[in-house]
Amino acid sequence: xxKIFVPRDAAALSVGADEVAAAIASEAKKRKLQxxxxxxxxxGMLYLEPLVEVTTANGRVAYGPVAPSDVASLFDAGxxxxxxxxxxxxxxxxxxxxxxxERLTFARCGITDPLSIEDYRSHGGFVGLAKALQMKPIDIVxxxxxxxxRGRGGAGFPTGIKWKxxxxxxxxxxxxxxxxxxxxxxxxxxxxxxxxxxxxLIEGMTIAAIAGGAQKGYIYVRSEYPHSVHVLRExxxxxxxxxxxxxxxxxxxxxxxxxxxxxxxxxxxxxETSMLESIEGKRxxxxxxxxxxxxxxxxxxxxxxxxxxSFAAVPIIIDKGGEFYRDYGVGRSxxxxxxxxxxxxxxxxxxxxxxxxTTRQLIEDWGGGTATGRPVRAVQVGGPLxxxxxxxxxxxxxxxxxxxxxxxxxxxxxxxxxxxxxDMAKQARFAMEFCTIESCGKCTPCRIGSTRGVEVIDKIIDxxxxxxxxxxxxDLCVTMADGSLCAMGGLTPFPVMSAVRxxxxxxxxxxxxxxxxxxxx
Amino acid sequence: MAKKAVxxxxxxxxxxxxxxxxxxxxxxxxxxxxxxxxxELLEIFHDLQHQLGYVPDATLPVIAKAxxxxxxxxxxxxxxxxxxxxxxxxxxxxxICRAEACQSMGTDALCQHAEKSxxxxxxxxxxxxxxTIEQVFCLGNCALSPAIMVGEKLYGKVDPKRFDEIxxxxxxxxxE
Ligand SMILES: Cc1cc2nc3c(=O)[nH]c(=O)nc-3n(C[C@H](O)[C@H](O)[C@H](O)COP(=O)(O)O)c2cc1C
Ligand code: SF4
Numbered sequence: 128x129x130k131i132f133v134p135r136d137a138a139a140l141s142v143g144a145d146e147v148a149a150a151i152a153s154e155a156k157k158r159k160l161q162x163x164x165x166x167x168x169x170x171g172m173l174y175l176e177p178l179v180e181v182t183t184a185n186g187r188v189a190y191g192p193v194a195p196s197d198v199a200s201l202f203d204a205g206x207x208x209x210x211x212x213x214x215x216x217x218x219x220x221x222x223x224x225x226x227x228x229e230r231l232t233f234a235r236c237g238i239t240d241p242l243s244i245e246d247y248r249s250h251g252g253f254v255g256l257a258k259a260l261q262m263k264p265i266d267i268v269x270x271x272x273x274x275x276x277r278g279r280g281g282a283g284f285p286t287g288i289k290w291k292x293x294x295x296x297x298x299x300x301x302x303x304x305x306x307x308x309x310x311x312x313x314x315x316x317x318x319x320x321x322x323x324x325x326x327x328l329i330e331g332m333t334i335a336a337i338a339g340g341a342q343k344g345y346i347y348v349r350s351e352y353p354h355s356v357h358v359l360r361e362x363x364x365x366x367x368x369x370x371x372x373x374x375x376x377x378x379x380x381x382x383x384x385x386x387x388x389x390x391x392x393x394x395x396x397x398x399e400t401s402m403l404e405s406i407e408g409k410r411x412x413x414x415x416x417x418x419x420x421x422x423x424x425x426x427x428x429x430x431x432x433x434x435x436x437s438f439a440a441v442p443i444i445i446d447k448g449g450e451f452y453r454d455y456g457v458g459r460s461x462x463x464x465x466x467x468x469x470x471x472x473x474x475x476x477x478x479x480x481x482x483x484x485t486t487r488q489l490i491e492d493w494g495g496g497t498a499t500g501r502p503v504r505a506v507q508v509g510g511p512l513x514x515x516x517x518x519x520x521x522x523x524x525x526x527x528x529x530x531x532x533x534x535x536x537x538x539x540x541x542x543x544x545x546x547x548x549x550d551m552a553k554q555a556r557f558a559m560e561f562c563t564i565e566s567c568g569k570c571t572p573c574r575i576g577s578t579r580g581v582e583v584i585d586k587i588i589d590x591x592x593x594x595x596x597x598x599x600x601x602d603l604c605v606t607m608a609d610g611s612l613c614a615m616g617g618l619t620p621f622p623v624m625s626a627v628r629x630x631x632x633x634x635x636x637x638x639x640x641x642x643x644x645x646x647x648x
Numbered sequence: 649m650a651k652k653a654v655x656x657x658x659x660x661x662x663x664x665x666x667x668x669x670x671x672x673x674x675x676x677x678x679x680x681x682x683x684x685x686x687x688e689l690l691e692i693f694h695d696l697q698h699q700l701g702y703v704p705d706a707t708l709p710v711i712a713k714a715x716x717x718x719x720x721x722x723x724x725x726x727x728x729x730x731x732x733x734x735x736x737x738x739x740x741x742x743x744i745c746r747a748e749a750c751q752s753m754g755t756d757a758l759c760q761h762a763e764k765s766x767x768x769x770x771x772x773x774x775x776x777x778x779x780t781i782e783q784v785f786c787l788g789n790c791a792l793s794p795a796i797m798v799g800e801k802l803y804g805k806v807d808p809k810r811f812d813e814i815x816x817x818x819x820x821x822x823x824e
Binding site for chain 1: 685686687688689690691693694721724725728729730731732743745747748749750751752753772777784785786787788790791792793795797800802803804805
């Protein structure tokens with residue numbers, strides 16, 4: 128039977144993948160053709176979604192973006208044999224956007240049926256875990272340390288060191304917690320993996336549990352991701368039934384079980400200690416450190432906390448060895464990162480590449496420029512707490528240290544592209560506004576400072592004492608950066624000051640409320 | 649199920665337990681389903697919001713008692729999270745992403761259009777009680793901006809025209 132793939136990824140659904148799948152099924156029935164429709168994850172070429180693939184003797188052939196109204200003509204053109212059509216792109220794996228990536232973490236995503244454990248295993252799944260079940264926990268930790276893997280959630284802390292801390296503590300109640308709060312605008316890699324290859328996350332977390340000696344794990348998923356929650360809950364159930372989770376996994380002495388918890392629309396709950404509070408059913412107020420969560424984490428017990436991408440990188444590290452992974456990348460940024468090209472971009476999507484690729488390559492070679500066709504003016508890298516970078520910095524290689532040198536941050540690898548119509552004073556104001564909305568309220572520079580920040584930027588925009596207020600804004604940013612407990616208040620100054628410094632002309636435009644400026648004189 | 653002092657015809661007062669309201673019954677049942685465990689409080693709120701559209705204040709004492717926590721704690725958790733609602737909402741909740749990726753593709757104009765065409769502001773409900781619109785920050789659909797979510801259904805590349813079609817679809821659905 129001919130296999131047709133239509134993604135079930137939320138992004139694909141958002142542009143009509145369900146309707147396309149239904150149209151294909153009914154058209155096939157009408158033509159009395161036997162087809163099997165597999166609902167796979169996304170290949171990450173989101174600009175082509177819904178991307179329909181057909182299995183042929185030469186490999187999978189891609190068509191997209193397909194609308195339900197295109198389906199009849201696809202059948203007419205002979206897409207079931209992979210024949211040409213206006214929406215055709217030839218073999219999926221030969222599309223340059225896909226071919227020029229280095230897919231380690233996303234090796235299976237979009238290829239397999241996300242909820243088929245047989246599919247998962249036939250594509251290299253559970254090889255890492257099977258190995259880990261036979262390894263000494265300390266050897267797992269050593270392998271992860273060798274790989275050079277650093278936390279993909281934003282801060283880039285070496286994963287091996289974190290795991291070693293938990294490993295070295297006396298045996299007892301310990302936890303693994305996965306941060307799937309993915310609140311940064313411009314990022315969707317966690318979501319794509321959870322929906323497209325959920326067993327990979329389950330495998331990575333189970334390996335972490337063996338390394339650290341944990342018995343129980345939680346995945347904290349934001350409530351904006353209902354699809355991910357459903358897929359994960361189903362995948363966990365399937366893994367339990369197949370004894371890849373639960374007691375005595377695959378007949379060994381290791382036991383581990385996993386639970387999904389849903390957030391409730393609070394950006395701050397992505398901060399790890401706030402997330403722990405939230406999993407405990409409390410307000411997401413950031414905790415003081417020390418004690419670090421590795422020592423006193425969830426319910427006061429030692430806890431390995433990592434981002435989805437960090438855990439999902441682990442199976443291949445254990446399977447192929449830490450050195451294999453370390454051979455990708457540059458400097459102290461080893462391995463690959465799933466870059467997410469978003470915003471005003473012609474060809475948005477997920478690009479997994481070794482560190483060292485540049486912003487320009489990502490937005491030009493892959494992204495193909497803006498969706499509006501206008502020149503790119505600014506790119507915000509690393510989420511709402513990341514800097515806006517002007518064109519002069521587009522050639523800085525993606526590397527934690529190189530980005531830090533230019534006061535920017537790689538973070539979770541999201542790139543939000545803006546064209547030349549962007550008003551950077553407005554963007555700076557939004558960064559402060561976002562902080563007022565999402566601050567947990569524990570410390571004054573963040574809670575009150577952000578409100579004052581919005582007011583000061585409003586005055587600058589309205590041309591009220593501009594020079595004085597620009598100096599005041601800078602002073603406020605220093606106070607927030609130095610005086611905040613966590614990176615919410617601590618990093619909000621980055622997008623703000625990057626806008627002021629990189630795009631000063633936007634802070635010196637004529638006031639849109641001229642009468643206000645005049646009245647102030 | 650607060651005790652109510654009821655004045656008897658003979659002038660004396662006795663304490664009566666009025667029958668629990670449906671919301672209180674739902675709250676008790678949800679707590680029980682979650683083993684009356686305080687760490688499952690967010691799940692309990694999600695449960696109630698799913699069933700009732702919001703979390704009525706009247707359920708808070710019930711939950712507090714079931715989980716053996718103070719009412720202040722329960723109230724504190726409920727009000728911390730943007731997702732939880734304390735008041736009735738429209739039949740459909742439409743979340744419009746206002747974060748940076750969607751800003752770069754014109755979500756500000758989309759929000760203005762939504763407010764104008766529905767005659768309510770972000771956070772408000774249409775006069776006929778059909779639609780509540782609210783702002784959210786990121787729906788994880790940043791390569792297909794602007795994004796909105798209706799219930800659990802996600803939509804990408806939503807310009808004002810597509811927005812009207814989606815809302816129109818909801819109204820048509822209701823009419824049928
Ligand atoms: C305001 C704020 C929001 C954050 N949001 C997230 C998030 O959504 N996902 C995430 O993995 N880490 C987030 N982090 C980083 C976490 O605190 C933590 O560093 C991370 O979960 C550790 O995992 P990793 O070492 O694998 O990156 C956030 C931090 C801050 C300060
Ligand atoms: S910086 Fe802001 S979010 Fe972080 S602890 Fe302080 S008040 Fe809370």
